[in-house]
Amino acid sequence: MNIIDAVYVYRMFMGRKASWNGRYHSHKEGQFEIHFFVEGAGSFLSNKKRIPIRNKTMFLTLPQEFHSILPDRIVKPITYYAILFSLSPKKDRRLYEFLSRLSSSAEKKQNVEESSIQFIFEEIFHSANSKSKILKKSAELLMQGLIYRFFMGDKAPVSERRTDIAADFPVSGGRVEQSIKIMEERIYQNLKIEDLAGEMGISPEHYIRIFRKKMNITPLQYFYRLKIKTAAAMICNTDLYISDISKKMSFENPFHFSRIFKKCAGLSPSAYRKLYGAGALF
Numbered sequence: 001m002n003i004i005d006a007v008y009v010y011r012m013f014m015g016r017k018a019s020w021n022g023r024y025h026s027h028k029e030g031q032f033e034i035h036f037f038v039e040g041a042g043s044f045l046s047n048k049k050r051i052p053i054r055n056k057t058m059f060l061t062l063p064q065e066f067h068s069i070l071p072d073r074i075v076k077p078i079t080y081y082a083i084l085f086s087l088s089p090k091k092d093r094r095l096y097e098f099l100s101r102l103s104s105s106a107e108k109k110q111n112v113e114e115s116s117i118q119f120i121f122e123e124i125f126h127s128a129n130s131k132s133k134i135l136k137k138s139a140e141l142l143m144q145g146l147i148y149r150f151f152m153g154d155k156a157p158v159s160e161r162r163t164d165i166a167a168d169f170p171v172s173g174g175r176v177e178q179s180i181k182i183m184e185e186r187i188y189q190n191l192k193i194e195d196l197a198g199e200m201g202i203s204p205e206h207y208i209r210i211f212r213k214k215m216n217i218t219p220l221q222y223f224y225r226l227k228i229k230t231a232a233a234m235i236c237n238t239d240l241y242i243s244d245i246s247k248k249m250s251f252e253n254p255f256h257f258s259r260i261f262k263k264c265a266g267l268s269p270s271a272y273r274k275l276y277g278a279g280a281l282f
Contacts, residue, residue, distance in 0.1 A: 040078030
C-alpha cells in the first residue's frame with residue numbers, strides 16, 4: 001500500500017474549497033479512496049448512486065469510480081478526512097482483489113460508532129504528510145487496519161470468493177483498459193459501442209458484458225461520465241459558456257448536455273458552476 005494523499009477538510013460548504021475537494025472526478029487504476037465524514041449533511045455521489053451523508057460515516061471509492069461531494073449549502077457544513085491510496089495487484093493481492101470486488105453502495109459504506117476512529121484518521125493524516133518514512137509506513141499500517149476492520153471483517157478469504165474474476169482479468173480486463181484509453185483519447189468525439197467493440201475485435205454484446213463485469217457500469221455510461229468529468233473541470237476553471245462546453249464535448253445540444261450532466265454530477269451545469277466555480281456564465 002502507498003498513501004498518495006491525505007486531506008482534512010473543515011466545514012466545507014461553498015467556494016474554492018468545495019470546488020477542489022467536492023468536484024466530480026475519478027482516480028486511476030489501482031487507486032482507492034476512503035472518505036470519513038465527521039459531521040455535516042449533504043450527498044455523496046458514486047457513479048449512479050446518490051447517498052446521504054451522515055455524521056461518522058465512511059465511504060470507499062474504487063478505481064475509475066466517478067464520485068463527488070455535494071454539501072447542503074451552509075445548513076450543515078461538512079467536515080471530513082479523505083485518504084487516497086494505491087494497491088499493487090501483486091504485492092497487495094488480498095486487499096486489492098477483495099476491495100475490487102465490492103460493488104454495492106451498502107458494501108462500500110460503513111457507519112462508525114466508535115469516537116476513537118476520528119483520532120485514528122487524524123493520526124493517519126499527520127503521519128502520511130510527514131517527511132519521516134517511519135511515520136508514513138505507520139500511516140499505511142493504520143489504514144490497512146481500518147480496511148480489514150470495517151470493509152473485510154470476518155469475510156471469506158479471497159481464494160474462496162469469485163476467483164473467476166481474477167482468471168478472466170488478463171484477457172477481458174486488458175480489453176476494457178484498452179477501450180478506456182480510446183475513450184480518453186477521443187473524449188471530445190462521439191463514440192458508439194460498435195466502434196469500441198470493433199477496435200477490440202469482439203461483438204458489441206460481448207464487449208458490454210466484459211466491461212460491465214469489470215467496471216459495474218456500461219461502456220456508454222462510463223464514456224458519458226468521462227465527458228462530464230472533463231466538462232465539470234471546464235465549468236469550474238474557464239469562462240466558457242455552458243452552450244460552448246456542450247458543443248466542445250460533442251453533445252447533441254445544450255439540453256441533452258444538461259440532462260446528462262445533472263444525472264452524473266447531481267446538479268445542472270449552471271448550479272454546479274454557481275456552487276463550485278468562480279463565475280456564472282450561461
